[in-house]
Amino acid sequence: MHTLTTRNCFIVGALFILISLVALVAIDRFGKNSRVIGSTGIIHAQNVYRKQVDNPKDAYRIWREAGYRGRTVVFIADRWESFDPGELIPAQMFRAYPLQLYNTAKRLEDDYLNGTTFLYVASMNKICRRIVAILPVSEVDRIGKMASKSKDYRVSNKGVYVSRQGFPRWYMTGDKFAGVDEPALLYVGASYFKYAEPEELYRQLRASGLQTDCVILCNEEGKDSVTPKEVAKLNKFAQLIGNYAAPLP
Amino acid sequence: MKIEMTNRAAYVGLALITLFALLLNGFQLASQPVSQDDFDVALSAINYMESGQLGPTMWNHPYLRNILVYYALRMFGTGVLGAKGVSLLLGTLCTPLIGLVARRIFKDNRIALIAAFLWASDALVIEFSRQGINDIYLAFFPLAAIYLFYRYRESGNQGWLIGAGICFGLGLASKWSALFPLLVTCALWIVCIHKETDCTVKERIARYLHATVLLLMLPVLVYLLTFMPWLSRGYSLSEWPALQRSMFLETSQHVGYKPKPWDDRDNRAYKWFVAPSVFVDPFMNMDTPDADPQELPSYDKSVTVVLGYANPLVWLLVLPAIIMVVRRGLRERDEGSCYLAGLFLMSYLPLALSPRPIWMNTSLSVLPYAIMAVAWFVWTVAHRVKRQQLVLTIYLLLFLIVASPLYLLAIGKGTRIPVLKEYLVDQYLVQIKKDMPAGEVKDGPKAAIPGQVNQQ
Numbered sequence: 001m002h003t004l005t006t007r008n009c010f011i012v013g014a015l016f017i018l019i020s021l022v023a024l025v026a027i028d029r030f031g032k033n034s035r036v037i038g039s040t041g042i043i044h045a046q047n048v049y050r051k052q053v054d055n056p057k058d059a060y061r062i063w064r065e066a067g068y069r070g071r072t073v074v075f076i077a078d079r080w081e082s083f084d085p086g087e088l089i090p091a092q093m094f095r096a097y098p099l100q101l102y103n104t105a106k107r108l109e110d111d112y113l114n115g116t117t118f119l120y121v122a123s124m125n126k127i128c129r130r131i132v133a134i135l136p137v138s139e140v141d142r143i144g145k146m147a148s149k150s151k152d153y154r155v156s157n158k159g160v161y162v163s164r165q166g167f168p169r170w171y172m173t174g175d176k177f178a179g180v181d182e183p184a185l186l187y188v189g190a191s192y193f194k195y196a197e198p199e200e201l202y203r204q205l206r207a208s209g210l211q212t213d214c215v216i217l218c219n220e221e222g223k224d225s226v227t228p229k230e231v232a233k234l235n236k237f238a239q240l241i242g243n244y245a246a247p248l249p
Numbered sequence: 250m251k252i253e254m255t256n257r258a259a260y261v262g263l264a265l266i267t268l269f270a271l272l273l274n275g276f277q278l279a280s281q282p283v284s285q286d287d288f289d290v291a292l293s294a295i296n297y298m299e300s301g302q303l304g305p306t307m308w309n310h311p312y313l314r315n316i317l318v319y320y321a322l323r324m325f326g327t328g329v330l331g332a333k334g335v336s337l338l339l340g341t342l343c344t345p346l347i348g349l350v351a352r353r354i355f356k357d358n359r360i361a362l363i364a365a366f367l368w369a370s371d372a373l374v375i376e377f378s379r380q381g382i383n384d385i386y387l388a389f390f391p392l393a394a395i396y397l398f399y400r401y402r403e404s405g406n407q408g409w410l411i412g413a414g415i416c417f418g419l420g421l422a423s424k425w426s427a428l429f430p431l432l433v434t435c436a437l438w439i440v441c442i443h444k445e446t447d448c449t450v451k452e453r454i455a456r457y458l459h460a461t462v463l464l465l466m467l468p469v470l471v472y473l474l475t476f477m478p479w480l481s482r483g484y485s486l487s488e489w490p491a492l493q494r495s496m497f498l499e500t501s502q503h504v505g506y507k508p509k510p511w512d513d514r515d516n517r518a519y520k521w522f523v524a525p526s527v528f529v530d531p532f533m534n535m536d537t538p539d540a541d542p543q544e545l546p547s548y549d550k551s552v553t554v555v556l557g558y559a560n561p562l563v564w565l566l567v568l569p570a571i572i573m574v575v576r577r578g579l580r581e582r583d584e585g586s587c588y589l590a591g592l593f594l595m596s597y598l599p600l601a602l603s604p605r606p607i608w609m610n611t612s613l614s615v616l617p618y619a620i621m622a623v624a625w626f627v628w629t630v631a632h633r634v635k636r637q638q639l640v641l642t643i644y645l646l647l648f649l650i651v652a653s654p655l656y657l658l659a660i661g662k663g664t665r666i667p668v669l670k671e672y673l674v675d676q677y678l679v680q681i682k683k684d685m686p687a688g689e690v691k692d693g694p695k696a697a698i699p700g701q702v703n704q705q
Contacts, residue, residue: 004407009455012407016462020470024486027473031480031488070483086305095283095534099327101291105300124302129483151498165308166495168488 034126035070038213040183043205044241052217052238056118059187059216063127064109066214072180073119073128074210076201077189078225079139080171081116082146088112115223123167128185130168134177136195143171174201179208186215191225193233202240215241259358263348263365270344270369273656274337274378279329281379281661282534282553290381291332294318301482307382309499313422313475314383332381339389340378343617344369346392351621353399354585357628363641364624367563367648368617372655373528376557377613379660380530383423387614390420391430395592398434402441407463414463418471425500426614429595435464437588504606516606518597521559522567522619528557528609531677554673556658557609562648567619570626593618 004012039047049066053059088108092100105124113121122128135143144160147153152163159172174196192201217238220226254262289306296302297315314335322331330337348365352358368374377385394416401409417434420427442456476489484492520526531554571593578586596615600607627644631637654666663669 004405004456004459006449006452006455009452009459013455013458013462016466020466023470023474027477027480028486030477031483031485034481035483091285092288093533095285095288097279097283097328097332099283099288099291099332101295101322101327103299104292104296104305105302124300126300126482129488151502152495163491163495165303165499166492168491 031070036067037071037183038066038068040211040213043186043202043210043212043215046242048212048215050215050217050238050241052219052234054219054221056115056187056189056218056220057113059218060113060118060122060127062216063122063185063214064125068128068185068214069126071128072130072132072182072184073122074132074134074177074180074184074186074212075119075189076134076174076187076192077220078136078191078194080133080135080143083116083120085117085120088117115220130170132170132172132177132180132184134174134192135171136192137173138195140171140173174204177204177208177210179210183211183213186210186212187218188215188234188237189218189220189223189226190230190234191220191223193230193237194225198233198237198240202237254358254362256358259348259352259361262358262362263345266348266362266365266369267341267344269366270378271341273369273375274341276660278333278337278379282532283332284380284530284532284534284553284555286530286532287332287381290314290318290383291322291327294322297478301478301480303479309496309503310383310424311422311472311475311496312479313419314386316475316478318381333379336378336380336383336385340374340385343374343378343385343388343392346389346396347617347620349396350392350399350617351624353396354589354621355625356585357625360621360624360628363628363645364621366645367620367624370649370652370656371560371563371616371620372652372659373557373559373609373612374616375656376528376530376555376659377610380555382610384610384613386423387420387426387611388617390416390423391427391614392617394420395430395434398438407459410463411467414467415471417464418468419475421468421472422475424614426596426600426611429599429614430592430618431464431468433588433591433595435460436591437584438464502605516608518600518603518607518611521609521612522564525561526559526564526609529677530555530557531673552664552674552677553661554658554663554677555661556663558655558658559609559612560648560652560655562644562651563620563623566623566626570622571619573626573629574622589618589621593622 038049041048051062053062089104089112105121105126108117108121108124119128119131123131140160143162144155147155147160147162150162150164154161158176158178159170161168161170163169186205188201217234219231219234286306293302293304293306294315294317296304297312298319303312317335318332321334325331325334344365347368348361351364352361355361374385374388394413397409397413397416401407401413413434417427417431420431438460439457442453442460446453446456473489476492479492480486480489531552533551534553571590574586574593575590577583578590593615596618600611600615627641631641631644634640657663657666658669663673
């Protein structure tokens with residue numbers, strides 16, 4: 001039995017279409033409004049926060065303390081460290097009620113934060129929602145070959161896209177980097193300068209028009225591929241972008 | 250002589266069968282050891298709701314379970330009700346829903362009661378009503394939507410149709426296979442509009458629009474809303490399709506999250522209704538706090554083997570029953586039969602034809618329609634003989650006799666049955682031990698497992 005009139009059907013249909021459109025806009029805004037961004041500019045702008053740190057854990061702490069959220073991280077280093085996040089926290093053999101539960105993101109931050117995991121921990125803790133990695137050619141090639149093991153990947157002449165459990169990651173060389181469509185958190189590891197000169201990277205980043213609010217330069221202490229030579233080049237890069245000390249948001 | 254059953258008697262019967270289902274689903278649930286899946290479901294709920302994260306378990310399926318389990322944990326704590334209360338509730342509520350839907354499809358209270366009874370006693374249904382994972386949702390939400398859709402058709406009150414759209418959306422937000430009953434219901438509704446509307450083109454268009462909005466757009470919107478915790482990580486709507494793509498690619502090529510140490514062959518959907526099949530779920534739980542080596546139980550006592558055996562007296566009747574339902578639908582132009590056949594075929598064929606493994610937990614998206622068809626089939630066959638009550642009673646008794654040991658296996662008590670213990674230990678425990686770090690230690694969990702616990 002159908003008691004609705006034609007007019008009613010149209011009204012209800014139109015009403016729900018309108019509600020759906022409003023909901024779509026609201027959902028989109030909700031996502032975008034969840035991002036926390038500081039004062040932005042191009043990499044050598046005075047209002048951009050800059051800090052040189054010894055290791056990636058310090059970079060993570062700066063991002064955390066600043067309250068950055070929902071961001072794109074532009075990660076620059078000599079290699080992409082691979083590990084299996086599922087193996088970080090051992091399977092719990094003792095499981096009884098009441099369950100001893102935890103927030104994985106918090107636990108990783110407390111117990112498993114290190115130079116390899118810091119980007120993963122940042123993604124888990126809502127600091128970043130996608131990563132663009134600028135790497136040497138050989139590393140991008142290696143990742144391109146490894147990518148076929150993933151179910152969601154794309155390899156093009158611009159670089160490699162691989163998603164892990166829906167988390168998007170792009171890998172490319174500095175000359176292919178064309179910026180990102182929003183202000184990013186920039187991380188530059190000293191190890192990258194084993195394969196590139198500071199002036200070259202500076203020029204590429206400037207040419208890309210990259211907007212940022214936080215530049216972290218990391219000495220990557222203890223990393224096998226970093227020698228004083230790479231740190232000196234990192235210092236040179238720091239001079240190129242200027243030694244202003246804008247405050248964190 | 251056919252004696253009609255009053256609606257009141259049918260409702261009382263349905264209520265009693267529902268209580269029976271609750272008893273079966275809830276019996277000693279708190280003492281059933283917590284599996285890794287149960288634990289991971291609770292963790293995933295916290296991760297999703299507090300951090301918008303998609304793991305650790307089943308990241309490729311939509312996330313309604315995380316939302317429901319999270320609020321259950323908030324309401325009831327981290328005990329059995331918090332971790333499994335949602336599955337227990339939805340699994341139990343499927344019983345009256347099966348009855349109510351079967352009653353509308355076949356317009357017979359007794360078929361409805363038989364269907365509810367077969368559902369309530371099915372080992373696989375019981376197993377998944379007692380687990381945290383969300384396969385039982387796949388039976389509940391589409392059934393609830395179909396029931397509400399029927400209520401709308403009976404009353405014309407579009408509140409029921411909105412309810413149906415929301416339930417289909419919640420089904421989609423559990424697993425994508427809810428799409429199949431949704432499409433069949435849409436098709437039925439479009440056919441009905443076509444038949445029932447004999448006026449102007451304008452009226453038809455208005456009703457098609459109305460149906461499209463409430464049965465397609467509304468579910469999609471509900472589905473989208475369940476992604477809010479993920480969006481809270483800063484994602485915009487334009488990034489959402491990329492996530493759906495990743496989820497789709499994983500789901501369409503899924504061969505398991507990690508290799509299973511035990512033999513698990515029943516993962517081809519085309520076999521489910523032609524050969525005895527089982528869902529295998531053995532797990533270890535060193536159920537002792539503080540990792541005290543002196544207190545740790547032996548392997549034998551730590552293993553739980555949950556086996557969801559398909560009751561052959563129901564499952565092997567499914568295909569003949571469906572053939573009969575299709576025949577009836579076509580011959581008699583019976584809407585209910587055609588609808589049920591459509592629901593079954595649309596839900597089952599994509600699984601049966603899938604090149605990837607489909608484990609039996611997924612059969613819960615098909616089983617409600619299969620069981621309704623079997624209930625009708627049994628009733629129809631019994632109806633053709635002289636002593637139909639006797640035949641039906643014998644069938645149901647035989648069904649219960651077979652279901653009883655299967656029930657013990659489904660609630661993980663198989664290793665407590667002396668005859669089965671040795672078989673189960675041989676079959677599964679030995680394989681699990683091989684896969685564990687202590688695998689090489691012949692009988693040595695006391696030496697090896699505490700170390701693993703201490704690593705945490």
